Each structure stands twice: as structure tokens, then as C-alpha cells.
Amino acid sequence: MTLLQDIGALAEIYDVAIVGAGPAGMAAAVTARAQGLSVVVLDRGFAAGGQIYRGLGNSPLAGRRDLLGPDYWKGEALLDDFLGCGADALHQASVWYLDASRCLGVSQGGAARIIAPRHVILATGAMERPMPIPGWDLPGVMTAGAAQILLKTSALVASDAVLVGDGPLLWLLAAQYLAAGVPPKALITTTPRRRLAQVAGAIPGFLASPYAAKGLALLWRVRRQVRVLDGSGGVEIRQHAGRLQVRHHGGAEEIGADHVLLHQGVVPEVNLARAAGCPMVWQATSGCWAPQVDAWGNTGLTGIAVAGDGAGIRGAEAAAVAGRLAAREATRALGVITGAVRDAQSAADIRALRRLQRGRDFLDRLFAPSPSQRAGSPEAMACRCEEVTGATLRRAVAETRAAGPNQLKAYTRCGMGPCQGRLCGLTVGEVLAQHQGRSPAEVGYFRLRPPVFPLSLAEMASMPTLEEEEGRANRP
Amino acid sequence: MFRRLSDTGEAMLPFTLDGLPAEGRAGDTVAAALLALGHLACRHSAVGGVERGPYCMMGLCFDCLVEIDGQGNRQGCLTLLRPGMAIRLQPGRRALGQ
Ligand code: FES
Numbered sequence: 001m002t003l004l005q006d007i008g009a010l011a012e013i014y015d016v017a018i019v020g021a022g023p024a025g026m027a028a029a030v031t032a033r034a035q036g037l038s039v040v041v042l043d044r045g046f047a048a049g050g051q052i053y054r055g056l057g058n059s060p061l062a063g064r065r066d067l068l069g070p071d072y073w074k075g076e077a078l079l080d081d082f083l084g085c086g087a088d089a090l091h092q093a094s095v096w097y098l099d100a101s102r103c104l105g106v107s108q109g110g111a112a113r114i115i116a117p118r119h120v121i122l123a124t125g126a127m128e129r130p131m132p133i134p135g136w137d138l139p140g141v142m143t144a145g146a147a148q149i150l151l152k153t154s155a156l157v158a159s160d161a162v163l164v165g166d167g168p169l170l171w172l173l174a175a176q177y178l179a180a181g182v183p184p185k186a187l188i189t190t191t192p193r194r195r196l197a198q199v200a201g202a203i204p205g206f207l208a209s210p211y212a213a214k215g216l217a218l219l220w221r222v223r224r225q226v227r228v229l230d231g232s233g234g235v236e237i238r239q240h241a242g243r244l245q246v247r248h249h250g251g252a253e254e255i256g257a258d259h260v261l262l263h264q265g266v267v268p269e270v271n272l273a274r275a276a277g278c279p280m281v282w283q284a285t286s287g288c289w290a291p292q293v294d295a296w297g298n299t300g301l302t303g304i305a306v307a308g309d310g311a312g313i314r315g316a317e318a319a320a321v322a323g324r325l326a327a328r329e330a331t332r333a334l335g336v337i338t339g340a341v342r343d344a345q346s347a348a349d350i351r352a353l354r355r356l357q358r359g360r361d362f363l364d365r366l367f368a369p370s371p372s373q374r375a376g377s378p379e380a381m382a383c384r385c386e387e388v389t390g391a392t393l394r395r396a397v398a399e400t401r402a403a404g405p406n407q408l409k410a411y412t413r414c415g416m417g418p419c420q421g422r423l424c425g426l427t428v429g430e431v432l433a434q435h436q437g438r439s440p441a442e443v444g445y446f447r448l449r450p451p452v453f454p455l456s457l458a459e460m461a462s463m464p465t466l467e468e469e470e471g472r473a474n475r476p
Numbered sequence: 477m478f479r480r481l482s483d484t485g486e487a488m489l490p491f492t493l494d495g496l497p498a499e500g501r502a503g504d505t506v507a508a509a510l511l512a513l514g515h516l517a518c519r520h521s522a523v524g525g526v527e528r529g530p531y532c533m534m535g536l537c538f539d540c541l542v543e544i545d546g547q548g549n550r551q552g553c554l555t556l557l558r559p560g561m562a563i564r565l566q567p568g569r570r571a572l573g574q
Binding site for chain 2: 058061064139150180385420
């Protein structure tokens with residue numbers, strides 16, 4: 001890998017531009033390079049790894065490998081391959097524009113450029129599902145993923161923390177805090193109690209999956225050592241005397257804490273794919289949007305693929321496999337190998353993906369937030385940026401008969417802030433869907449326009465004109 | 477409070493916070509360094525003027541905005557702490573782009 005120092009060091013033309021250096025992006029780069037393609041990886045992080053392998057190359061916890069667990073360190077082999085693969089990499093770079101003709105806008109270090117790669121693989125990964133409960137916007141309330149990032153990169157552990165929500169990541173965080181010797185004060189699960197019985201049919205499939213043994217052991221370890229309060233709906237957080245107070249089970253008890261760490265699953269981070277115009281599909285089981293892709297990650301736009309959790313949540317290992325598949329397909333599309341060669345090279349990966357898919361259905365269904373959890377509480381901030389509450393949203397839906405998210409955005413400003421709807425879009429869709437008795441698929445989503453990340457005036461002004469870019473490209 | 481697992485041995489990085497001397501560790505983002513010092517809030521929100529602090533730590537929520545070396549509205553979670561940085565919490569209402 002060649003680390004590019006600034007945006008000016010980007011070459012004029014690449015065979016493949018990969019957005020994101022998590023498992024899917026790294027694996028795609030390694031595979032595309034092995035086929036002889038020129039590759040650039042554009043990544044928002046400080047170094048390769050994405051969020052799941054964040055800080056892997058220089059973790060302060062390298063001397064305490066037990067703490068983060070084996071799944072984290074498993075990423076080292078892939079990271080090593082990536083660092084040695086010969087791709088260009090530009091970190092701390094935001095890709096804020098992409099269109100169907102594969103013009104790609106990137107900014108870094110206060111400067112911006114448009115490049116035109118021959119093929120694009122989006123490996124933008126996942127983000128945590130918004131969890132609009134009252135008080136989720138208070139200082140001291142963060143996502144479980146945020147707490148994990150602090151642990152991986154700065155060896156910071158929140159003491160006096162209450163964990164709220166459900167899903168593998170929340171339990172993993174509890175286990176990591178236990179291993180660090182700083183157990184959480186309590187873990188309040190929010191999955192409805194009846195859920196396990198409802199998804200019982202998927203249990204045999206799960207037990208045969210690679211996740212079962214690991215997951216159950218972890219669950220058992222946490223349950224033995226942490227106070228777990230099961231099945232609470234209506235969790236509320238308020239600030240009192242400089243501390244956070246967590247009410248649960250309809251006010252049955254209030255727990256004081258310095259930190260509250262929230263999690264109700266992860267969803268694909270799809271703003272770039274959506275703004276580029278990739279056709280999207282609603283994934284009903286997991287309750288999220290994803291770009292429509294085929295087995296190779298091809299979207300509806302020629303030469304633009306999506307690999308990894310950004311195309312639907314399947315986890316880090318599956319993301320790496322999907323990255324390799326997308327890279328081989330890019331190689332085929334660019335005329336370097338035939339379809340038959342691509343298929344032959346990919347047979348083992350396709351089998352691996354099938355194995356990794358086993359058991360996911362159970363996890364998706366077990367931990368899926370209920371409709372009311374997805375729509376959020378009326379008392380909670382639905383849109384954190386513009387400070388629009390769930391109640392305001394519902395009033396606007398009822399009074400204005402807004403047909404879709406875009407009208408609602410115009411009426412309430414919900415979704416107009418710098419996060420570009422990432423933390424309210426799913427909530428808005430659910431509120432509308434439930435009011436109108438339709439599915440979120442029918443309601444649709446915000447129309448996103450570039451830039452998908454805010455661009456400063458200085459960055460815009462720094463952009464070379466089209467003539468200058470063409471001049472560069474035509475230079476021998 | 478955030479507790480720093482003690483055995484990690486990173487270099488200390490001096491910076492100033494609202495003009496006063498402060499310290500973080502090599503590898504910290506600005507947001508992480510402030511959290512480690514106990515500053516859970518780093519700004520007041522633009523609309524309601526209420527306290528906000530880092531929420532996602534991965535560049536998506538924009539609740540970690542601070543002033544760094546005279547430049548406002550920088551995402552603390554996407555900025556690595558460097559020695560000598562002058563960091564200010566963003567008090568009061570401040571519209572984005574201001
Ligand atoms: S904490 Fe969310 S953008 Fe920085």
C-alpha cells in the first residue's frame with residue numbers, strides 16, 4: 001500500500017476506486033491488486049481497519065489481546081495483506097459525490113477533487129441504528145459502538161455505565177468491559193420478552209451456525225457477572241444533579257449513571273450509494289434500506305458495486321468475502337479475466353459466504369427492534385441536528401398530511417442538518433409508515449443530494465476546474 | 477468518568493482547552509481526549525442551545541463539534557489530537573458555518 005499524503009497525490013486514472021478501508025474495502029483492494037489492477041482506497045479513518053478493526057495497526061491494547069477478543073485480532077492477517085498489496089490509500093478523506101458516470105468527488109485536508117475511476121466499489125460499512133429514546137441526545141449518552149472505538153483506539157473504558165438496548169455488539173461491549181475489570185453497572189435489554197418464542201423456528205439453524213457457540217458463551221459470561229434487566233420497553237434517560245438517571249420498566253426503578261451506552265443493531269450506511277442513484281430495496285426483516293445488488297455486489301448502475309455491510313448486514317468476515325467477489329467482478333468487467341475465470345476463482349468464497357449466512361436470519365429476527373422502538377418515542381428528539389421531537393414529527397404528519405419524508409423534511413426541517421438524515425431518516429420513515437398504515441418501503445426515504453458530507457467553502461474553492469482536470473488527464 | 481486502562485504507555489500530548497493547559501495521549505482523537513478529561517459535553521446545540529457531546533465517534537452525528545486552532549465546527553472525533561492544539565468548547569448558540 002502506498003500512503004498518499006494529500007489529495008494532490010491521487011493519480012488521474014484508477015481501474016478501481018474503493019470507498020472505505022474496513023474488511024470489505026481492504027479485501028477488495030488486495031484481490032484487485034492481485035489481478036494487476038490499479039487501485040485507490042479512499043477512507044475516512046486515520047488508518048485502515050474500518051470501525052470493526054479500528055486501531056488494529058497501533059492499538060494501545062496490543063499487549064492485552066484477551067481484552068478485545070479474538071474476532072478483533074483476526075483482522076490482522078487481512079490488514080497485513082492490505083498494507084502489502086500496492087494500492088494507493090488516502091485516509092481522512094470524505095467521498096461526498098458520486099454519479100452514474102462514476103465521477104467521484106473527494107475531499108481531504110481542506111482540498112477537494114473530482115476523479116473518474118473506471119470502476120467503483122463502495123465499502124462504506126454499517127452504522128448503528130438510531131435509538132430515539134428520551135434523553136439519547138444528552139451528554140454522556142453514546143452508542144455502544146462509540147464506546148468500543150474509545151476502547152480500541154484510546155484504551156478508555158466508561159466506568160459507572162448502564163448499557164441499554166440489545167444485539168451482539170452490546171453484549172460484546174459488556175464482555176469487553178468485564179475483561180477490562182470495569183463491569184457495567186447494569187445491562188437493560190429492550191427486546192420484547194415474547195420474541196424468543198416467536199423466532200423459535202430459526203433456532204436449529206442458528207445452533208448449527210458459526211455464531212452459536214461463541215455467542216452463547218459470551219451471553220452466559222455477561223449474565224453471570226452483570227446485573228441484566230430483561231425486556232424493558234420505554235427506557236428514559238434524564239439529567240439530574242450532574243448525573244444521568246435511567247428509568248426502565250415503566251418507571252419501576254431509576255438507575256444513576258455517568259454514562260449510558262445505547263445500541264439497537266446496525267444498519268447499512270448507504271447515503272453515498274443512494275445519492276449516486278443506486279436503486280434501493282427495503283429489507284423488511286432487519287428494517288433497513290440497502291442498495292439492490294446481485295451476488296457480485298453489482299448495483300443498478302454500471303461499474304458501481306457495493307460490498308460488505310453497506311449492502312446488508314452480514315458481519316466482518318462475510319464483508320471480506322464480499323469484497324473479494326466484487327473485486328473479481330470488477331476485474332471481469334474491465335476485461336482482464338473472463339466470467340468463467342471469475343467463477344472458478346470465487347467458488348470457495350461463495351461457499352464461505354453461504355456458511356457465514358447461516359444463523360444470521362435468527363439474529364436479525366431475534367434482535368429486530370419493535371415497530372414502536374423503530375419509530376422512537378414522541379418525547380425523544382427524532383432529529384438531533386434540527387432538534388425536532390417525535391411529537392412534532394407526528395403532529396406534522398397528522399396536520400399536513402405529508403405524503404412522504406421529503407415533504408415532512410420541508411415542513412419540520414427534520415433531516416436538514418449536517419448528519420444528512422443519517423440519524424433520523426429511518427425514524428421518519430417508520431413514523432410516516434405507521435401513521436399511514438403502509439410499509440416503510442412504500443413511504444420511501446429522503447431524496448439525498450450531494451455533497452453527502454458537508455463540504456467547506458474552502459474545499460469547494462480549491463477544486464480544479466474541469467478544464468484543469470482534463471488538462472491533467474490528457475498530459476502524457 | 478472514563479478510565480484509561482493504565483498499562484498502555486502512550487506518550488502524553490500537551491494542548492490547551494479554553495486557554496488552560498491540558499493533556500491527552502498519543503492516538504487520541506480530540507473528542508476522546510476531552511472525554512478522558514471528563515468533558516462529556518463539548519458544545520451547545522445550534523437550535524435549542526442545549527449541551528451536546530460526542531455520540532457516534534465515527535463522524536456521522538456531528539455532535540462532537542469544537543473549535544480547533546481558531547476554526548469552529550470541527551468534528552472532534554475525526555481529528556487526531558496534536559501537541560500544542562488550542563481547543564475551545566463551543567458555548568452558546570452557534571449556527572453551522574459561522
Ligand atoms: S461523535 Fe458523531 S460525528 Fe463525532
